[in-house]
Every structure is written in structure tokens, then in C-alpha cells.
Amino acid sequence: MSILVLGTAALDTVRTPSGLRKKMLGGSAIHFAMSSRLFTRVHLVAVVGSDFPDSYVRFLTRRGIILDSLLRAQGKTFQWAGEYQGDLNTAITKKTELGVLASFCPVITAAQRSIRNVFLANVDPDIQRSLLDRMDAPRIVALDSMNYWIRNKRPSLKRMLKRVTIYVANDQEARSLTGEHNLLKAAGGLLRMGPAMVLIKKGEHGVIFCSDKHMFSLPAFPTRKVIDPTGAGDTFAGGFMGYLARVNKISPAAVKQALAFGTVAASFNVEAFGLDKTSRLTMKDLDSRLRQYRQVVLF
Amino acid sequence: MSILVLGTAALDTVRTPSGLRKKMLGGSAIHFAMSSRLFTRVHLVAVVGSDFPDSYVRFLTRRGIILDSLLRAQGKTFQWAGEYQGDLNTAITKKTELGVLASFCPVITAAQRSIRNVFLANVDPDIQRSLLDRMDAPRIVALDSMNYWIRNKRPSLKRMLKRVTIYVANDQEARSLTGEHNLLKAAGGLLRMGPAMVLIKKGEHGVIFCSDKHMFSLPAFPTRKVIDPTGAGDTFAGGFMGYLARVNKISPAAVKQALAFGTVAASFNVEAFGLDKTSRLTMKDLDSRLRQYRQVVLF
Numbered sequence: 001m002s003i004l005v006l007g008t009a010a011l012d013t014v015r016t017p018s019g020l021r022k023k024m025l026g027g028s029a030i031h032f033a034m035s036s037r038l039f040t041r042v043h044l045v046a047v048v049g050s051d052f053p054d055s056y057v058r059f060l061t062r063r064g065i066i067l068d069s070l071l072r073a074q075g076k077t078f079q080w081a082g083e084y085q086g087d088l089n090t091a092i093t094k095k096t097e098l099g100v101l102a103s104f105c106p107v108i109t110a111a112q113r114s115i116r117n118v119f120l121a122n123v124d125p126d127i128q129r130s131l132l133d134r135m136d137a138p139r140i141v142a143l144d145s146m147n148y149w150i151r152n153k154r155p156s157l158k159r160m161l162k163r164v165t166i167y168v169a170n171d172q173e174a175r176s177l178t179g180e181h182n183l184l185k186a187a188g189g190l191l192r193m194g195p196a197m198v199l200i201k202k203g204e205h206g207v208i209f210c211s212d213k214h215m216f217s218l219p220a221f222p223t224r225k226v227i228d229p230t231g232a233g234d235t236f237a238g239g240f241m242g243y244l245a246r247v248n249k250i251s252p253a254a255v256k257q258a259l260a261f262g263t264v265a266a267s268f269n270v271e272a273f274g275l276d277k278t279s280r281l282t283m284k285d286l287d288s289r290l291r292q293y294r295q296v297v298l299f
Numbered sequence: 300m301s302i303l304v305l306g307t308a309a310l311d312t313v314r315t316p317s318g319l320r321k322k323m324l325g326g327s328a329i330h331f332a333m334s335s336r337l338f339t340r341v342h343l344v345a346v347v348g349s350d351f352p353d354s355y356v357r358f359l360t361r362r363g364i365i366l367d368s369l370l371r372a373q374g375k376t377f378q379w380a381g382e383y384q385g386d387l388n389t390a391i392t393k394k395t396e397l398g399v400l401a402s403f404c405p406v407i408t409a410a411q412r413s414i415r416n417v418f419l420a421n422v423d424p425d426i427q428r429s430l431l432d433r434m435d436a437p438r439i440v441a442l443d444s445m446n447y448w449i450r451n452k453r454p455s456l457k458r459m460l461k462r463v464t465i466y467v468a469n470d471q472e473a474r475s476l477t478g479e480h481n482l483l484k485a486a487g488g489l490l491r492m493g494p495a496m497v498l499i500k501k502g503e504h505g506v507i508f509c510s511d512k513h514m515f516s517l518p519a520f521p522t523r524k525v526i527d528p529t530g531a532g533d534t535f536a537g538g539f540m541g542y543l544a545r546v547n548k549i550s551p552a553a554v555k556q557a558l559a560f561g562t563v564a565a566s567f568n569v570e571a572f573g574l575d576k577t578s579r580l581t582m583k584d585l586d587s588r589l590r591q592y593r594q595v596v597l598f
Binding site: 086087181182183184185188202205206208215216217218219220222223224226253256257259260296297298299 | 385386480481482483484487501504505507514515516517518519521522523525552555556558559595596597598
């Protein structure tokens with residue numbers, strides 16, 4: 001089963017204690033696609049500007065990502081510049097230039113309307129809505145957002161939460177949307193807003209999954225090598241959704257396995273700048289690290 | 300196999316968003332004993348003052364804790380007062396009165412010298428040393444400490460680390476003793492200081508275990524009900540050491556199972572003030588929550 005992902009394609013400039021990288025290919029939809037492509041066919045819905053390098057387009061095509069709905073608009077590609085210090089857990093945003101993202105209206109092909117798995121990565125919830133309105137009858141719709149939209153477009157975001165299957169939040173977002181500090185209480189609050197499942201990403205501390213009936217908690221894959229965590233959350237979501245799309249079910253056992261695949265995918269992402277590592281990954285690499293992860297976690 | 304635990308017996312005054320409790324029975328050795336007693340016979344080595352209520356002595360005796368080396372000295376029992384706000388992760392210490400702890404010199408019986416499992420809970424490393432000097436040939440010696448001793452008695456603490464099997468630290472302590480932010484690197488640094496195994500407690504984020512050959516990571520048992528986290532780390536250590544003492548081996552599988560028992564023991568501790576919950580626990584409660592925990596974690 002294919003996946004359709006809506007989100008940003010970006011030029012990322014990132015400084016970490018390991019160095020500086022300028023205008024790397026990045027963005028929420030791109031990081032998501034880079035891990036979900038290992039499981040299934042991934043259709044990208046995003047916009048780039050006239051400055052977007054052809055080499056980046058070829059880079060995506062070579063990795064099997066379907067670009068039928070990658071819009072090229074006049075103007076500049078969305079740019080993000082950020083810095084990580086000390087603990088590498090929190091990005092300090094240095095610059096955000098929306099460029100062509102400011103007037104983005106997602107368009108998809110007739111064939112893409114019937115795709116059953118949809119990931120609405122972090123963009124304006126009104127853009128997420130306009131894409132979802134175009135879909136026929138998706139089986140799973142997962143949505144990610146960010147604090148900016150929680151503050152500035154809360155009503156739009158909350159309307160979207162009534163329409164999605166899975167809300168993917170990080171711990172701060174879950175707390176800020178519900179006003180609950182305890183993450184299980186926050187997850188309960190989010191479930192009451194509409195989604196059947198809630199997934200709370202805790203960065204280096206792993207992930208919590210909650211539905212009405214189930215609760216799972218997995219630690220991150222411990223790694224000594226944290227080079228650049230940008231996109232780890234979307235890489236996680238890509239592994240998670242990719243696995244669910246491939247097995248074409250959302251039983252508790254499938255969800256757990258999907259969480260584990262998301263976790264190991266994300267662990268590769270942080271070990272190098274941008275897509276350096278995830279763009280070279282194979283399913284064999286994921287499987288091999290999943291075996292290591294089992295040794296680390298299972299008792 | 301019995302366990303000998305050296306540490307504090309305290310009168311704790313704790314304020315949390317759930318209320319205020321004054322002069323509860325507490326202290327590192329007491330919290331440790333309350334969970335380790337479920338697995339094996341526990342010998343307490345601690346000092347209390349003339350103000351220590353007889354009812355607390357009876358409370359401990361009734362729970363099977365062996366008090367042959369609980370010293371009663373002239374003066375006041377060690378008192379700690381602390382407050383938790385918001386996230387309940389960090390205690391704000393309001394008062395520490397050492398009382399009789401200031402001149403504590405642990406004494407044990409001849410029979411206790413041959414106990415094979417020793418837990419040196421958080422007290423002055425010089426007191427930990429004087430106890431360890433009295434032991435014949437312990438099989439496992441685990442040591443806990445705190446930032447105060449890392450700052451003020453670093454050489455004594457580092458000498459002790461050369462003599463112990465397991466160093467039990469929290470994340471801040473591991474970072475402060477090694478200067479490494481990444482916890483795996485910190486664990487590596489701690490292993491180089493002497494212990495064969497290092498256990499890093501991360502509070503609500505669970506625990507990491509490292510030896511030269513193995514690395515395990517387990518999340519905390521997720522709970523909505525956090526009333527008072529005081530003593531959770533020692534309760535964890537009690538479950539961990541208790542299990543290892545009972546099975547009388549320290550294979551990787553035994554260590555993992557011990558980590559899981561420590562985790563569920565600690566989850567009971569935080570659900571009530573002081574010892575309210577752990578003092579009523581049975582092995583059946585632990586087993587039952589361990590089954591729940593398996594559902595939450597295993598994939």
C-alpha cells in the first residue's frame with residue numbers, strides 16, 4: 001500500500017557541535033519519505049522554488065520517491081537555519097524563510113486521490129486540510145504539527161484532529177495543546193480531541209503510544225553518535241507509517257513493531273547531517289539494527 | 300542470598316502538588332529495603348536519633364527488615380525537607396539536618412560480615428568505605444551517591460568506584476562525574492573508573508545499563524499518578540538488587556529482568572507519599588505489574 005506525504009521540502013542550514021552544513025536538502029516531507037520509502041512507494045506532495053537544485057530532484061527520484069505532485073513555483077524554496085548546542089535536544093531556530101511555502105496550495109493527481117495511507121507532516125493546518133479534502137477515503141491519516149500552529153492556528157489544528165487517525169506530537173506540543181504536564185494525561189486529552197491514536201515523541205527518551213485500549217512505551221535506540229537530530233521525528237514517522245502501510249493493518253502488534261522500526265530509522269537519522277545516512281539506508285540496515293534494538297530492550 | 304544495605308534512615312517532610320506530609324519515615328536505605336525485602340532478607344545498616352519513633356522501628360520489623368545494625372544515637376534523626384513543583388522530576392531541597400548522621404560510623408554483626416550482596420546507598424563515601432572495609436568477600440557491591448559528594452568528596456568517591464561491581468547513578472550525576480553529556484559516553488567514562496557495570500537512572504525516562512559487553516535501555520512504567528517521587532531511585536535499586544540476590548547470578552538475562560523488577564517497584568513508589576504504597580506491596584503486586592509492563596514495552 002502506497003503512502004502520500006504532504007509537508008515541506010526545504011533547504012536546511014544546520015550548525016551543530018560537529019560542524020556547519022549549508023542548504024542541505026531537508027524538510028518534514030523529505031525526511032519522512034527517506035525512511036518510509038524503504039517499506040513502500042511514497043508519493044511526495046510539496047512545493048519548491050526556482051532555486052531548488054535539479055540535483056536534489058534527481059536525488060529523490062533515484063530513491064524511488066514519486067514526485068508527480070512536487071510543485072515548482074516561482075520564488076525561493078522554504079529555508080530553515082538552526083543550531084544545536086550542548087545536549088543537541090533542542091534546535092535554536094536562526095532563520096525561517098517561507099518563500100514559496102507561503103502561498104502553497106497542494107495539488108495531487110487523480111490517481112493519488114485513492115491512496116489509503118496519508119501523512120500530513122508539519123505545515124499550516126489549513127494546507128493539511130485542503131490536501132485531506134482532496135483524498136477519497138484514506139484508511140490511515142496521521143498528522144504532525146508544531147508549537148507555532150498550536151499557538152497561531154489552534155482552531156484549525158483542532159478541527160483537523162477530529163479528522164485524523166493518528167496524531168503525532170512531541171512532548172512539548174502534547175503538553176501545550178492540553179495543558180497537562182503528565183504525558184499520559186496529555187495523551188488522554190489529545191485522544192478526546194478526536195484521533196483514535198496518539199503518538200508522543202520524546203526525542204532521546206523514546207516514544208509513547210496511546211489509544212483508548214492500549215499504551216506502549218519504547219526508549220530511543222541508545223547511540224553515542226549524535227551529529228544532527230534535524231528531521232529525526234519525521235524519519236521516525238516515516239518508519240512507523242511505512243511499516244503500517246506495508247503490513248496493511250493497525251493491530252496492536254503491528255503498531256508496536258511499527259514503533260520499533262520508526263525508532264531504529266530515527267537512530268540512523270541523528271548519526272549524520274541531514275539525509276547523509278538515511279538516504280543510503282537499506283531494509284537490511286534497518287533489520288540489522290532492529291535486532292540490536294531487541295537486545296537492548298527486550299527482557 | 301541476603302542483602303546488606305547501608306544508607307540513611309530519615310524523617311522526610313515533603314510537599315508536592317498533592318499535599319504536604321511531615322516527618323514521614325524515609326531515607327535511602329529505608330526505600331531500598333522496602334522493595335528489596337520482597338525478594339530476600341534485608342539487613343539494614345543505618346543510624347537514627349533519640350527522636351526516632353518506636354512505631355517506625357515496629358513498622359520496619361513487621362516488614363521483615365533485620366535491624367541488628369540499626370544504631371540508635373543521642374541526638375536528632377537525619378531530616379530532609381523538600382518540595383516538588385510542576386513536573387515532579389526535581390526535588391527542591393528546603394532543609395537538610397544531618398543530626399546523628401554527622402558522626403555515623405557503621406557497625407555490623409560478625410554474621411553480617413559474610414553477606415554477599417551489598418548496597419551502599421547514598422551517604423558520605425567515607426562512611427561507605429568504612430562499611431565495605433568490614434565486609435568479608437561480597438559478590439556484588441553496588442554504590443549510589445549524589446551530586447553533593449561528587450562536588451565535595453570526589454577523590455573518596457572515585458576511590459570507592461574502583462572497589463564496586465555496580466555504580467548506580469542518575470543522569471545528572473553521570474554527566475557531572477564524567478563531563479560527558481551523552482549518557483552512553485558518560486557510562487563509558489564511569490566504567491573506566493572501575494565498576495564492571497553502570498546503571499544510569501533517568502527518572503520518568505527510565506534507565507540505561509552498561510557493561511563492557513552489554514547495553515540495555517528500559518523506559519519507566521508509564522503512570523498517570525505521580526504523587527511523590529521521593530525514594531523512587533532507591534526503590535528501583537532495591538528491586539534490581541533484590542532480584543539479583545534472589546536468583547544469585549548476574550547474567551545479562553538476569554540483569555535485564557532485574558531492571559524490569561526495579562522499574563515496576565519504582566512505579567509503585569511514586570504513586571503515593573513516602574512508603575505508603577511500597578510498604579504494602581506483595582510479590583504478587585510486583586508480578587502483576589511486571590506483566591502489564593511487558594505489554595507496554597515488548598514488541
